Amino acid sequence: MKMMATPRTWCPEVFTDAVGDAVWAPSMHNSQPWRFRHTGDGVDVLLDERRVLTAGDHDGRMARISCGAAAYNLRLALAVAGLPARYEFGAGRTLLHLWPDRPRPPTPVERRMHHQIPNRHTNRGPFADTPVGTAAAHRLSEAARREGGRLDFLTDETALYVVAGLIRTADTQLRTDPAYAAELRTWSIAAQHEVEGVGRSAAGAAPHPGELLTRRDFGGPILDVTRDPARRPTVAVLGVLGDGFDDAVRAGMALQCVLLTATDLGLSTALYSQPIEVPALREQLRRTVECSHDPHLVLRFGYAPRTCYTNRRPVADVIEP
Numbered sequence: 001m002k003m004m005a006t007p008r009t010w011c012p013e014v015f016t017d018a019v020g021d022a023v024w025a026p027s028m029h030n031s032q033p034w035r036f037r038h039t040g041d042g043v044d045v046l047l048d049e050r051r052v053l054t055a056g057d058h059d060g061r062m063a064r065i066s067c068g069a070a071a072y073n074l075r076l077a078l079a080v081a082g083l084p085a086r087y088e089f090g091a092g093r094t095l096l097h098l099w100p101d102r103p104r105p106p107t108p109v110e111r112r113m114h115h116q117i118p119n120r121h122t123n124r125g126p127f128a129d130t131p132v133g134t135a136a137a138h139r140l141s142e143a144a145r146r147e148g149g150r151l152d153f154l155t156d157e158t159a160l161y162v163v164a165g166l167i168r169t170a171d172t173q174l175r176t177d178p179a180y181a182a183e184l185r186t187w188s189i190a191a192q193h194e195v196e197g198v199g200r201s202a203a204g205a206a207p208h209p210g211e212l213l214t215r216r217d218f219g220g221p222i223l224d225v226t227r228d229p230a231r232r233p234t235v236a237v238l239g240v241l242g243d244g245f246d247d248a249v250r251a252g253m254a255l256q257c258v259l260l261t262a263t264d265l266g267l268s269t270a271l272y273s274q275p276i277e278v279p280a281l282r283e284q285l286r287r288t289v290e291c292s293h294d295p296h297l298v299l300r301f302g303y304a305p306r307t308c309y310t311n312r313r314p315v316a317d318v319i320e321p
């Protein structure tokens, strides 16, 4: 009998297609701080240091979370191509090194999650006042756990209002920093980017003083009233054990696993990183959640009409020669 040769690594076409999926990950201000390299026997996920936000992301945590999310998409795409990846954390700007595991057919869950990559997006529009059920919340927590993260839902009203207050205070503090404000403008509607940043179609309205969860202001139109009726939004804090560089990448992989699971459940998602960006407020967030994990992002889940998508740079721009 003739034996079929098993592929030892990913061919250039599979690599390029997988990068094409990876870039649809979320990133702070849609800055897309990632690059990818085929090393011959594997694939590296690299931090694009020129794209780390100098005013809004001093320590690069947000950029590493973003790269982790992209790495999760990449891993899904490689698994769906029949040759899943194993990985280890790298050093310097190499955040992750991936190498091929045994070839196998993709699982139904991998197929479903992969299918949701182009459907996921950040929703800054109003959410319905419909709570997320416990079964769905359980699946989201499971998704975080699968990737080494933890999702703490703010089921207690007092905790929810404390965290809402932390988001508002953080947002106000950040906006009073001229460097932060100037940098945000360069990624907002005002900059009229085509393949990066947050444009008119995705920015939503300007944050309204009456809204419970203060959204980041990407220059959307100012409305008289808040259109978000939710009084008890479903909010959770994503954490991982540890606060090093690798932990942020792990948080990003857990984030993307949660977001794709939410999309698969028909849920919209919104992200709030303002209280993570102000160290003293992050500390208060950690105490409010009463968890040993280090908080990396605040997430909102709910039901909402679709909003428009942000765009991405061409794949060729993010592949390292």
Ligand SMILES: Cc1cc2nc3c(=O)[nH]c(=O)nc-3n(C[C@H](O)[C@H](O)[C@H](O)COP(=O)(O)O)c2cc1C
Binding pocket: 024, 025, 026, 027, 028, 029, 030, 031, 062, 063, 065, 066, 069, 120, 121, 122, 123, 124, 197, 198, 202, 215, 216, 271, 272, 273, 274, 309, 310
């Ligand atoms: C680490 C991180 C932090 C983020 N923080 C916020 C935030 O505070 N407010 C917000 O509206 N979106 C936030 N986002 C979402 C990004 O703005 C969004 O992913 C990006 O614009 C791309 O759009 P998409 O998610 O619709 O693909 C964050 C995303 C990441 C990965």
